[in-house]
Amino acid sequence: MSGLNKNNIRIAKTIKLFIGGDFPRTESGRTLPIYVHNSKILYAHICRASRKDFRNAVVAAQNALNTWSNKSAHNRGQILYRMAEMTEGKRQEFVETLTLTLGYTKVAANKVVDDTIDAFIYYAGWADKYQQIIGGVNPVSGPHHNFTSPDPVGVVGLIADETFDLSSLVAQIAAIISSGNTLIVLMNENGGALLSSLAEVFATSDLTKGVVNLLTGNILELYKHFGNHMELQSICCQNLDEKIIGELRELAADNMKRVVFSPKASLALQHVLDFVEYKTVWHPIGN
C-alpha cells in the first residue's frame, strides 16, 4: 500500500469503517483525505463517519455484548493472543502505513509494531486472571457466603488520542475488551489510515462480530454524540482537551456513564479495572 504516485501504480486499499464485523463505507458518503507524511501526495481517502454510523456501531456493540461477555475468560484470552499473531503477520503492512502516513522511521515503526503485539499478549494474559486479583470472598458476620467479582461495564466508547500512538491505542482496546466489554473506537485523520490493517486483525482473530467497531472521522464533530448516547455505559478519552472532557462528563451524567481519562495507555492492570463493575453476591449458609 502506498501513495498514489504516477510512477508506482499499485492497487491502493480502500479504507472503510469496521462495524459489526463488516466493512461499510460511511452512510454519509463523506471522506477525509490522508496525505503521505509531510507532502501533498494523496495517500488515501478515509471515511468521515457520521452520527448514524456511530449509532449503528453502538447497536453492533450492544448486540455483541452478551456473546462476548459470556465467553469463557480463557477463550477471550485465546482470541486476544490470536490478535497478536495476526498483527505479526501484518507487520510489513503496519510498518509501511506508519512510515508513509505518520513519518516513522522503519526502526521506530517496527518498535511500535513490537509494542502493539506486546499489548495484545499482555492483555490476553489478564483475561482470565484479573478476576482473582480484584475479586474475593468477603468475610461477612453471620451465616452467609459472600463474594465479589468484576463484571464488564458494557458498551464503551473510546475516543482515540489526537496525537496518535498505535501501541497505546491497542493497549487500551485490548484492556477494555479483555474483561468482556464491547467497544466503539473513533480515530481521526491522524492514524486513521491504520484502520484497515487494524480492522483486518480483529476480523480474522475469531473475535465475535461487533465487539470492536472502528470509525474514522472528525472527533470534534462526533464526541458529543458519544456523550449523549444512552446505550453507552462508559467513555474512554485518550487525550482530549480539558474543556471537551468537562463537556463529556456533563453529558455523561444523563445516564451515569463512567468517563475514564486514560492518556497513553500502557501495560497495567488498572486499564482493565477502569472498565469493570463489581458485583457482590450473598447466599445463606445453613441447612
Add this chain to the structure above:
Amino acid sequence: MQINTPKKTKSNVVTMGPPETFEYAPSIESTEIVKIDKQNKLFINGKFTAPKNKKYFLTYNPATEEVLAEIAEAQTNDVDLAVKAARKAYTGVWGKLSGKMRGRYLYRIARIIQERAREFAVLETLDNGKPIRESRDIDIPLVAAHFFYYAGWADKLDYVVPGKKVSSLGVVGQVIPWNFPLLMAAWKIAPALACGNTVVIKPAETTSLSILLLAKVFQEASLPDGVVNIVTGAGATGSALVTHSDINKVAFTGSTEVGKLIARSIAKTSKKLTLELGGKSAHIVYADAAIDQAVEGVINGIFFNQGHVCCAGSRLLVEESIAEMFIEKLKTRMNQLRTGNPLDKNTDVGAINSKTELTKIKKLIRTGIDEGGDYFEATGKIPDKGYFHKPCLFNNVSSAFTLSRIEIFGPVLTISTFRTVQEAILKANDTPYGLAAGIWSEKGSKIHKTASQLKAGVIWANTYNKFDPTSPFGGYNESGFGREGGRHGLFPYLEIK
C-alpha cells in the same frame, strides 16, 4: 393477650399458620437515655460553632410530629470555614499521621459507639422514625462494625491495589441521606479517614441529630480538630459543599436526580466523584423457591425501614405458576405487620421520615391506581398522629407503569409475573438502575445463572437486605458508581499511582 381467630379465605379453606394479628402489649423503649440539645450548632474544627447568620431550622419526630430540636443551617461562608478547617487538619495533622495512628483513632471511635449504642439507637429512632428494633439491632451495630473494619485498613493501604502505591486525596465533601442517617455517616467517614483524608459532611436536613452526637464521640476520642467537620442544612448547603473549590473528592448518597445534578456541577473540575444513588431493584421468585422463606424475604426486601432503602426489592417478579398462591401469602403476611410507634419493640414498620416523603408516596400510589394497578393495602390501624403508611402492593403492573420505573422510596411493592428464566432476567434488567436484586430458588445452578446475568451491584440469593462492612455495596448504570464497604470501598478515597 388476645388472639384473633384464623381468617377464612375466599375458597373457604382455613389458612394455616399464624392468625392475621396478635394484640401485643406495648413494649416501649425508654427515651431517658437521650438528651437532645434544644439548639444544635455546626461542628467545625473540633468545636460546636454557631452559624454565621444565626439561622436555625426545626427537626421533628416523624412518629409524633413534635419538634425535637433546632438545627443550624450552614450557609456558604460556614461551609467555607469547615472546608478550611478540614484543609488545615489535612496538611497539618491527619495527612501526615501514620496509618497506624489513624487506625488507633478509628478503633477508639468504634469502641465508644459500641459503648453508647443504645443512646444512638434511641436518638436515631426519634429523629428518623425507624423501628427501634432496626436502629438497635442493625443500624448502630453496623456503624460500630464499619469503623472497626476500616480502622484495621489504615496501616495496610499498601495491600489495597496489588503492585500499586496509594496516597490520600485531601479534603472530601460528603452528602448523605436520611434513611440510615448514622450508618451512611459511618460508610462515608470511616474509609475516608482510614485513607488519610479529612472530611466535611452534610447530613440530610431531617436527620441531623445522630451525626451531631457522633461529633461528641469524636471529641471523646480526641480526634484531632478539623479532621471531621459537620455542616447541617438542606440542598443549598450541600450544593455549597460539593461545588467548593478546595474539595478534592465528592461522595454522595441520595436520589439519582440529585446525583446527576452533582455530577454535572463538578464535571468541569478535577474532583473525584462517587455516587450511590437510587434503585428499582428486582426481586425474582422462582417456582422452585422455598416459598415461606421467599415470602419473608420479599416482605423484608420492601418493608424493611418502611421501604426507605435505596436497594429495596421494590419490583417483585414472581413465576406465573405460583403467582396467585404467593401473592395471597404475601397479603396474609402484610396483614400481620405492625405499623406504628417506632419506639415499640413490637413495631415492624415505623414512621415515614417526613411529611414531604409521605405526600410523595401517596401521590405515586394515586398514579399507580390511575394507571390501572391492582392495589392492596394491609389491614390494621396506624396511629392518628405522625407520618405513617400501611404496607401496600400493586399487582399486575407492567414495566410501562410509572411505578415500575420510578423509585418510590416507601412501603410499596409492585408485582408482575414471568414464565422463563430468560424472561425474569430480561424484566429484571429492564431499568436504568442497577443497584441490587434478589433471587429465590432452591436450585444452585439457576441462582448462579441468574446472578451472573443480572446487571446489579448487589445480588441477594435466598436472602435480602443484608449488609456488612466487608461487603462492597454500590450500583451499575444510573444507580451510581463506586463501591462502599470492603476493600473496594477504599478505592474511591485513594489516589492510585
